């Protein structure tokens with residue numbers, strides 16, 4: 001039986017752990033790890049757990065100290081192989097970036113840049129110029145700006161244009177977009193007053209018109225990105241809302257959510273409204289994410305009327321929400337792929353959406369063959385991949401993947417080991433088998449995927 005008094009002192013444990021540590025390991029870091037290790041051991045003993053005395057030996061404790069230090073010095077944020085088939089997976093970091101975006105971010109991040117410096121004139125410049133001309137050209141608007149994410153874009157627009165005044169929203173659009181972003185809450189936080197019109201399933205343009213008064217600051221349309229209402233439903237077309245707004249001199253703000261510059265229908269997907277369509281329909285301001293279907297770094301993009309964008313830019317909150325140089329560099333490179341007409345080749349999100357079924361089948365066949373050659377029971381299966389990220393709810397793309405029978409410990413156990421290993425792999429479990437949807441697995445990650453699956457399932 002081990003007692004509290006048998007635990008070594010912090011100093012003695014540090015000395016024991018020190019022997020096998022890098023000499024440069026700071027004493028303070030070692031001390032913190034030793035204290036944490038002893039705290040854990042003490043708590044276990046106090047709670048009456050009777051741990052294996054071996055686990056409390058000074059050697060075992062020293063190993064624990066070294067493991068803690070190693071963990072503290074390893075980035076907790078690290079690459080993951082996404083075998084779920086969900087292309088814009090918010091929990092897995094949404095859009096993988098294009099080679100051009102990454103190169104631009106590295107180039108600008110490694111040194112100084114003309115972020116806010118006009119190289120022509122040799123004087124202070126604006127960080128906004130780097131994105132504005134690209135965004136206005138692509139969207140056909142007068143003005144544009146970028147903030148940290150689309151939630152911030154909507155918030156900034158509401159605060160700058162509607163604080164203390166009324167914003168009219170269809171009852172069917174006073175929704176939760178996900179992870180704490182509820183339109184009614186954001187409105188309240190901005191100081192704007194929510195005026196809901198219509199009903200959950202049916203709202204007409206005249207409902208908006210009837211609600212307009214001298215306190216009205218904005219009409220807000222929120223794209224239903226992550227749910228679909230079907231049946232006896234009606235929402236006015238954006239153009240009708242724009243007409244109501246124009247007739248009463250009230251601007252129309254369109255929160256597109258994902259927002260795309262490219263049509264989704266050529267891929268057999270439902271129609272996701274494009275930024276250009278919103279602008280053409282008469283929205284005065286349009287907001288959308290940088291890291292959903294756009295396929296760039298996290299950002300919130302705002303395009304529209306110059307006078308309105310100017311009001312947003314001048315608001316003190318704009319400074320708090322501004323994007324940094326690496327984001328600007330990555331976004332600019334991403335937008336240039338669209339301008340060049342190369343987005344579907346260069347931007348990973350669009351490449352994944354557009355992979356031909358035959359290509360996926362061929363890749364799945366090769367992966368299944370490599371796994372079978374190692375003695376695993378693997379077969380090519382049909383998959384339904386999703387776009388995700390609050391875009392195109394319920395829409396799927398037919399694809400191909402590999403199903404692998406787990407070892408005797410079961411699919412759940414194997415999935416856990418794959419998640420915890422290096423590189424981490426997130427797969428799905430379907431009918432007690434591990435399912436790897438290859439659409440979202442980067443081709444260069446396939447060898448690592450095969451190696452890890454053999455290690456985990458082969459040893460199971």
Ligand SMILES: *Cc1c(COP(=O)(O)O)cnc(C)c1O
Nearest residue numbers: 149150151177225257258289390
């Ligand atoms: C995703 C989404 C947001 C939030 O955008 P983030 O870039 O995640 O902050 C807001 N509105 C809609 C309609 C969305 O789909």
